[in-house]
Amino acid sequence: MTGIPENFIRSNLQGIPFVGPEIILTGAIIILLIVGVILPYWRYRRMFTVLALLGLIGSLLPLWKLPTPQPDLTYLSGLFVWDWLTFFFKLFFVVAGGFVILLTQGSSEIDNVEYSECTVLVLAVTMGMMLLVAATDLLMIFLAFETMGILSYLLVGMRAGDVRSGEAALKYVLYGAFTSGTMLFGFSLLFGLAGTTDLLEIGRQVVAASQNPQDKILLIVAVLFFLAGLLFKTASFPFHFWCPDVYEGAPTPITAFLSVGPKAAGFALFIRLFYPLFTTGGEGGMYEAVSGLDWPSILALVSALTMTLGNLAAIHQNNLKRLLAYSSIAHAGYLLMGIVALSDFGLRAVVFYLVVYLFMNLGAFAVVTLVASGGGSEEIDSYRGLGSRAPYLCVAMAVFLFSLIGLPPFAGFVGKVYLFAAVIYKKIYWLAVVAALNTVVSLYYYLRVVKAMFLERPTEASQVQVSLGSQALLLALLFPTLGLGIYWQPLAKVVSGMF
């Protein structure tokens, strides 16, 4: 904190270094676009990968030069805040974007003609998410939300001429437009109430307004409308219907991206919006919902329904991408438990789980991509006996799936313990029991894949070839999935520092 006298950075010029990551990413996007026009882009797949990765890594450089994040360090006229949440999620999205670029590089679903656009869009969505987690102003939040949203619709529909991809994109757009419109309406209600778009100021006004019966109705409507947008992004009940179709239709690496990136952004936004606006307290790490606005109870119910529906629907899926789509719905339900817990501990659990989820879910999708590219399909049938044809891939897949179930010694187990602990700490036992039973249900369908891979006989004998690069990518995802399950003290320390 040297050289900056107070937390509010008055001059916008001084604030510019704080948006360094976004500026560098924008630069990278422009370079990629220009290069894509000048060079015969369909020949230089690898070059685009390298450029995009350089852009992502470059965007991290300013992070180390900036002062230590502080809860109330706002910049650019108070539009953004530079706290640990911002810092952490910027890193998170860069890692997610990087893995997805690498995954796309090795995927046969996205051909060379589309590849340059794909890298551009992935970077742009990443930038949108980075802005979103830092924003503390309703207007800015909405802009970033839509930057992320609209570009991800494009990503889903990227495969020209593929009907399924087009259909998925259309569904995503319609649903997305509807829910973000609803959310925007919620924003306008709050603006009308408070006369400002600054979150902290609105938060103060909300507490005052909740005393007034007429304003209270307004607040309740606003909360519900907020929920529409956020539950859509996180693919939670009752706004989850788009998820399986979109996940199935989109190219697999993009599905992987959607299942971790925007979902994580949605949860970050939950923390950004709901905690300053609709809670009071914060002493001793416990919060209380603003009186009369019982959103935690609604969310607890949503959480239970989301995980139960996701898990039950997943049982009957024969397409692995649909199965993982429903599993990602279920995981949104688990993650909501942390939001419901109304404590710093719960928020830590959410962040911890998101990190773990990033690795295990990307890992599972990485295997799906590699199997599909190696001559298989996304149907579970084509995984029959794959254990002997592609042992490395299948052992990796088994690890990712066991981690998704939440079995020790894998990271998913620790993440789940965090979430369970959060609700038990808050004494919401029924939710913990529902989640526990859901774990058992989820075991069944994840094991269907494991069973197909290892317990059934192969239908053909040929080995599935996996390139050295893909093996390294899998290893990079396996290492944290296993490592964080055995020793997670470092990450535990990081998330404790955040809240």
Add this chain to the structure above:
Amino acid sequence: MVPEHILSWMIFCPLIGAGLILFVPKRYPTLMKVIALLATVPPLWWAANLYVSFDRWDNGFQYVEKVPWIEAFNIHYFLGIDGISIPMILLTALLTFICVIASWNINEHVRGYFILFLLLDTSMVGVFSALDFFLFYVFWELMLLPMYFLIGVWGGPKKEYAAIKFFLFTLVGSVFMLVVMLVFYFGSVEPATGLHSFDLTILADQSVHQSFLRNHTIRWLCYLGLFIGFAIKIPLVPFHTWLPDAHVEAPTAISVILAGVLLKMGTYGLLRISYPLLPDMAVAFALYAALFGLVSIIYGALCAMAQQDMKKLIAYSSISHMGFVMLGMSVFSNTTAINGAVLQMFNHGTVTAMLFLLVGVIYDRAHHRDIDGFGGLAKTMPIYAGYTGLAFFAALGLPGLSSFISEALVLVGSFQQYKIITITATTGIILTAGYFLWTMQRVFLGPLNKKYAELPEISLREAFTLTPLALIVILLGFYPMPVLDLIGTTLKHTVAMVVG
């Protein structure tokens, strides 16, 4: 004589072996088997050392190791053994060694089999020596993965069904345990540090429990959650249906481990977790637990009588025998019954191991296990018939063989507290004698089935796996003190604590 960190060595020695097997080239399957065997020898040696140097008069934990693992959650890598764990550790070390030899005829996916087997070994020893609830849970769950694959890949015709059934049943139990574990974590404060704790020795101290953990309903639900988790593992009727399926489909060595060691984890868990943490509930629930035990004894025996498949018969007999353990463990008015129960845990481990090994021998030759499909085998395989006779008589509780003493202790002890239940349970012994003798008669006596006139006699390798178990069965039948000495002090302390 006893190396430092002996428990850690016993836990991780098999894991090191598994790591080595990973790097053996595929064309040397025998080398993999040899490594697996060598990885189980040192634990057996250390177990023998433990047996000699274990202090029989100390009611606390011995060979304790405690290092912080995850400071953020106050989780420790905390190991130690007392009189309840040591017979289980001895049993595990012995049975894993024997089972590697019994697995010598595995020729499919040899690498995977032995890696998973050794991983299973690690988790079993871990469960029996962990003193931190979290660590205990990790080892407890870790055991599911190898077991699922061992049944599912190397099992019989319905292996997929059996494997997933085993996994689902056990997981239901363990997720309840997880919730209870977290309730205890937040419900207790370590006085020295003011932190929440997973330390079982601290959680056992009732004064660290916070007010909401003193709530009667919460305690009741917690006890029920733990009990269901452990009852599925034991397994008590009506949570038992996974066991016959798992046994029938599992390969011989895995059946041995399943019946010999894994079932004991259920009763061990009750003794290690439920009783110390919730002693008041243990007493309040004792009558129901005794009834569960009784139902298991009778129902298991009746089901066993109706079986055609030898493995299924032994599986149901296991349910019946574990019922005696449960009955003995629900008596708190004297220490006789609980001593008998823990002795029965050990004896059942050795006797059932023999039974499953013996069924494996005949299955390898005849490729079926149909009781009525044989006849007069005593003529072609007299030595085999001798071993089987010994195992059957031991299982039905013939005086002079080990199970007699443990079952007698259980019944003598429990008669003082539950008269009618004990009298009814005694009929279980008669039923047991009935089905074992009937099976004996159908398989070994009577006219020789011509189809099996040429069956080769038991091989040296097979005899080698059976002989140590047979010797233990006979020795403990005449002189049970080697085991009773080990467990007595701790159990006295346990009962005093529960009642106290």
